Amino acid sequence: MIAVRTAATLTLVLLLSASAAAAQTRSSGRSGRARKSTPTPRPTLRYDASRAAESRWAGEPISLDVKDADLRDILHTFSQLTGLNMVIDPDVHGSVTVRLHDVPWDQALDLILRTNGCGYVIEGNILRVGKPSNL
Secondary structure, X not given: OOEEOOOOHHHHHHHHHHHHHHHHHHHHOOOOOOOOOOOOOOOOOOEOHHHHHHOXXXXXXXXXXXXXXXXXXXXXXXXXXXXOEEEEOOOXXXXXXXXXXXXXXHHHHHHHHHHOOOEEEEEOOEEEEEOHHHO
């Protein structure tokens, strides 16, 4: 069950659905024919520096309700919504079950990663994700 409420609601649901469908196709052994897709503009979640002075978390609030979603799919979705480039260590894996309402996206990301024993480092516009010993 996936339910998300933000300005990027439809995008998040479609991205998670698409990644689940791709995983199902890979697991069923069927090969799909490559199709050209036209890029659609995606909303970007903002990072408000003025809120950062008041709190540790400055991302735009999101609501997220996912059950047993693949951690890498969730990270890919965060990357697309935030506009950050993301590099994920090969040791990062797990599943995500969360119900969050109006939580800054950077706090949600931090919580999801810490729950799976991971962390992140931001270097410019690149977010590196991995086990703390690898960062």
